[in-house]
Amino acid sequence: MEAQQSETKDKKTFLLEHDRPNCISCGACASVTPQFWEMNKDDGKSDIINGKHRHDEWQELTIKEKDLQCNKEAADVCPVNVIHLTDDDGNKIT
Numbered sequence: 001m002e003a004q005q006s007e008t009k010d011k012k013t014f015l016l017e018h019d020r021p022n023c024i025s026c027g028a029c030a031s032v033t034p035q036f037w038e039m040n041k042d043d044g045k046s047d048i049i050n051g052k053h054r055h056d057e058w059q060e061l062t063i064k065e066k067d068l069q070c071n072k073e074a075a076d077v078c079p080v081n082v083i084h085l086t087d088d089d090g091n092k093i094t
């Protein structure tokens with residue numbers, strides 16, 4: 001049981017969200033974290049690579065703990081704070 005619990009802990013995930021309607025197309029996220037962010041050629045806004053498009057026009061992607069830091073950097077450079085990270089307990093990180 002204990003082994004199972006520690007295994008679960010190692011597999012902690014985070015929800016990366018993009019408030020796409022409020023993105024101002026500055027390109028900073030794609031510049032610092034190109035492995036997760038790219039610019040959309042059609043409307044000039046950024047996209048989470050392989051992110052799911054939601055009905056509210058936000059995007060989301062579940063990421064692993066190893067990918068948290070680089071996405072925190074993307075959130076930190078976003079001038080309008082439209083990149084959000086939440087842990088799997090629902091605690092807001094950015």
Ligand code: SF4
Pocket residue numbers: 022023024025026027028029030045046074077078079080081082083
């Ligand atoms: S840094 Fe923010 S505003 Fe700039 S492209 Fe990325 S999500 Fe959009």
